[in-house]
Amino acid sequence: MDVESKLALILRYPTEEILTVEELRELLQVGYRLNHYIGFEISGFIHIGTGIVSMSKVVDLQKAGVRTQVLLADIHSWLNNKLGGDLETIRRVAVTYYVETFKKIIEALGGDPDATRFVLGSDLYHHNDEYWLLLMDITRNLTLSQVRHSLTILGRKMGESIPLAYLVYPPLQVADVFALSAHIPHGGIDQRRAHILARQVADKIRFYPMEVNGRRIKPVALHHRLLPALNISTKPSSKEELSEMKMSKSIPQSAIFVHDTPEDIRQKVARAYCPPREVEYNPVLELLRISVFREERKEPFVLRRPQQYGGDIEAWSYEEVEAMYREGKIHPADLKNATAEALITLLEPVRRYFQGPGAKLLEEMKNITITR
Numbered sequence: 001m002d003v004e005s006k007l008a009l010i011l012r013y014p015t016e017e018i019l020t021v022e023e024l025r026e027l028l029q030v031g032y033r034l035n036h037y038i039g040f041e042i043s044g045f046i047h048i049g050t051g052i053v054s055m056s057k058v059v060d061l062q063k064a065g066v067r068t069q070v071l072l073a074d075i076h077s078w079l080n081n082k083l084g085g086d087l088e089t090i091r092r093v094a095v096t097y098y099v100e101t102f103k104k105i106i107e108a109l110g111g112d113p114d115a116t117r118f119v120l121g122s123d124l125y126h127h128n129d130e131y132w133l134l135l136m137d138i139t140r141n142l143t144l145s146q147v148r149h150s151l152t153i154l155g156r157k158m159g160e161s162i163p164l165a166y167l168v169y170p171p172l173q174v175a176d177v178f179a180l181s182a183h184i185p186h187g188g189i190d191q192r193r194a195h196i197l198a199r200q201v202a203d204k205i206r207f208y209p210m211e212v213n214g215r216r217i218k219p220v221a222l223h224h225r226l227l228p229a230l231n232i233s234t235k236p237s238s239k240e241e242l243s244e245m246k247m248s249k250s251i252p253q254s255a256i257f258v259h260d261t262p263e264d265i266r267q268k269v270a271r272a273y274c275p276p277r278e279v280e281y282n283p284v285l286e287l288l289r290i291s292v293f294r295e296e297r298k299e300p301f302v303l304r305r306p307q308q309y310g311g312d313i314e315a316w317s318y319e320e321v322e323a324m325y326r327e328g329k330i331h332p333a334d335l336k337n338a339t340a341e342a343l344i345t346l347l348e349p350v351r352r353y354f355q356g357p358g359a360k361l362l363e364e365m366k367n368i369t370i371t372r
């Protein structure tokens with residue numbers, strides 16, 4: 001595959017930005033085998049945002065010849081008090097439910113589940129002096145104000161009473177980028193600030209220096225679009241606010257989980273925020289886009305509609321659907337029906353897994369307290 005085709009795969013939807021495209025092009029031109037990573041906190045059931053949106057980019061990267069890695073961020077989850085702050089439970093869930101679910105999703109999206117490396121955070125740090133020196137070196141090269149700036153709105157508002165753990169978290173996340181030699185750190189756009197820190201220290205640290213053919217490089221950050229929560233009730237006023245309004249696994253009513261039944265999906269989509277003609281931050285349109293317009297279509301998508309409302313509509317691209325919706329030619333109820341059915345089809349293999357061999361994992365998860 002030539003460089004421009006690889007670049008097109010990496011840049012296509014749901015990618016929102018790459019810092020920077022020029023740097024990525026150069027790295028691809030060198031022909032060096034690049035590493036990627038995306039990290040997840042272990043905090044509850046996997047939803048379409050973390051599962052389908054993130055993994056669809058992982059599959060694109062696999063196809064572009066990049067070595068992909070998923071970090072199961074157990075220590076970070078514990079720092080953030082996820083799953084009741086019980087580290088043992090966090091680890092068990094990470095290496096069972098999380099790994100198996102991600103593998104099933106990668107397969108359902110047309111990727112190779114065995115081509116992605118899964119790394120448990122604490123395994124990466126175990127007996128690893130180089131890692132601790134790297135972490136200390138990162139803190140030597142960052143200021144409090146830089147770290148504060150990288151926090152969520154909530155963290156920044158806490159002032160002096162902020163738990164110290166929240167300030168330790170960003171340098172830890174930055175260390176992961178280098179400890180995993182991830183030339184392409186990836187996440188939703190809400191991870192941007194952490195990746196900027198990584199770029200700021202890249203040429204200063206002495207441990208795990210990131211080099212390609214003997215030349216120091218900055219990690220090239222890749223950010224995908226965030227799927228809004230189903231239950232938002234207004235448009236976010238900024239990108240920052242969208243991060244607070246994303247579909248989130250610790251807010252179950254905001255999310256469609258990858259194991260949800262067809263009936264759950266129909267009900268959740270039917271209740272979702274979807275104002276007529278509104279195409280920005282519309283979770284239903286976004287769900288349709290990820291479900292049926294990720295790949296170039298070989299046949300048109302058919303949006304079923306009763307004869308009395310004008311009959312079926314055909315579309316080859318997401319842009320066509322978006323334009324028709326903006327012009328009021330598609331009613332929210334018809335969009336919701338079509339989206340629910342498309343999602344049900346996409347998730348079918350994952351659901352089948354959880355009805356069969358994965359049922360035990362799901363049962364175990366249901367008995368675990370999910371905390372935010």
Ligand SMILES: Nc1ncnc2c1ncn2[C@@H]1O[C@H](COP(=O)(O)OP(=O)(O)OP(=O)(O)O)[C@@H](O)[C@H]1O
Binds near residue numbers: 039050186191225247
């Ligand atoms: N709604 C979403 N759409 C797209 N990507 C998402 C979404 N939610 C999380 N991600 C991405 O998944 C990765 C892991 O995020 P994270 O583990 O915080 O998920 P979360 O659902 O927000 O969990 P929690 O509710 O525990 O904070 C990040 O890169 C994040 O940007």
Ligand SMILES: N[C@@H](Cc1ccc(O)cc1)C(=O)O
Binds near residue numbers: 038040076177
């Ligand atoms: N910060 C990510 C999780 C994460 C943790 C460690 C990393 O190295 C990367 C990502 C989140 O908000 O969910």
